[in-house]
Amino acid sequence: MAVQQAQQTKSQYRILPVDQLKRLGDHKYASEGRSVIDRWLQGFWNYVVELMPLWLAPNLITWVGLCVNICCNLVLVAYNPGMEEGVTVRCLARVFRRSKLLDCCSYLSNMPNLTYVGSQVPPAVYVACAAGLWLYQTLDNIDGKQARRTGTATPLGELFDHGCDSFSTIIVIVGLLTMLQVGTSYAGFATAMLACTLYYVSHWECYVKGRLRFNEVDVTEAQYLIIVGFILTALFSESIWAIEIVGIQLRWVYLASSCAIAIITGFGFLNSILEGGPGPDGTTIAETSVLSPLMPLFAMLMGINHMQSYSCYEEMPTVFLLGAGCTTAKLTCKLIVAHMSASKLDQFDVVHLVPVVFMMTEFTGLSPTHRAMLCIAFWAIDLVMYGVCVVLDLCDYLDIGCFYIKPKKSS
Secondary structure (H helix, E strand, O other): OHHHHHOOOHHHOOOOOHHHHHHHHHOOOOEEOOOHHHHHHHHHHHHHHHOOOOOOOHHHHHHHHHHHHHHHHHHHHHHOOOOOOOOOOHHHHHHHHOOHHHHHOHHHHOOOOOOOOOOOOOHHHHHHHHHHHHHHHHHHHHHHHHHHHHOOOOHHHHHHHHHHHHHHHHHHHHHHHHHHOOOOOHHHHHHHHHHHHHHHHHHHHHHHHOOEEOOOOOHHHHHHHHHHHHHHHHHHOHHHHHOEEOOEEHHHHHHHHHHHHHHHHHHHHHHHHHOOOOOHHHOOOOOOOOOOOHHHHHHHHHHHHHHHOOHHHHHOHHHHHHHHHHHHHHHHHHHHHHHHOOOOOOOOOHHHHHHHHHHHOOOOOOOHHHHHHHHHHHHHHHHHHHHHHHHHHHHHHHOOOOOOOOOOOOO
16 A cells, blocks of 8 residues: 555645655654663553553544643643742741741741742642643553554654654643743743753754664653642642742752753763764764754744744743744654654754744834734644644555554455
């Protein structure tokens, strides 16, 4: 069937040429290494996947987990779209005053006139975010096992899994920044872009080396760190992040330590990239320069950074970050497709024009917020259209379903 379909013309597919689809169809998943928590949880994930019915498509498992994760974090964002600090440390101080734990936190005992200030977001929302992220990472780790269990492992599964992860990254980070109440600070913006960049760089290394590498401390550890943060906030309210440690609020300690780990991990990826790939003269698996994925991301980040300097970010930081995350998610998806098909990566995409259009329309009379909303809407729609077209192209080429398992045809 695939051989027959490969004879079709490029016009019969929506976005991917036939030669690229053929290489995608022939792709075999390759990875190395496991993180610490991944090794510990293998037995649990093996148990969970056995509970799944055999008719359940692996991609549907991934999709359900992503949708739950998105919904939980969007509810959190809806309560505090400005990521503003609405409570003080007095709430947590009073909780500790009622217990003997204050002996371990003597600096809290010196706080005068302690009064209770309620949580800005209902604790149940933080519990839901923790549960949603836990469910997503669990389902995300059993979808491949379900594919092998049902004999439906295809390149589409890898592409769909990593594509969902690329968007989940910004969703979870925006939820985290909302929990920490970082407001419109540049540190919050930089953290979100750093997270998206790190995910892009991990697949950049994959494009160079031809395999995905997992570190001892990787995405699972980061997810569980965020889950712990959600649970702590549900227990003690957002005021826990206003506690000062050597004069620095806990929110910034949490953020700085997370960013430091991300930067160290990123440099590890870059070092591996600069070592070269298996192609001629150390080129990538597509026989292109190991630096070829740099410019698409760099140009986009520069454009987003310039847009962030306008008042639109101060008025709607969460919406702006979600929109910016859509652009990096699309660029990451294109990099994943290039890796899986061993193809040259496009250096230009239509999303690169959006910051230019934003600046060129400054004299139209529209406010920066209105212009940014149009840009964000375009970014989101463009990501959805690209993702749908790629999935449908691959489904048509491989003659498979995305969210259901096609019965095998009798020979």
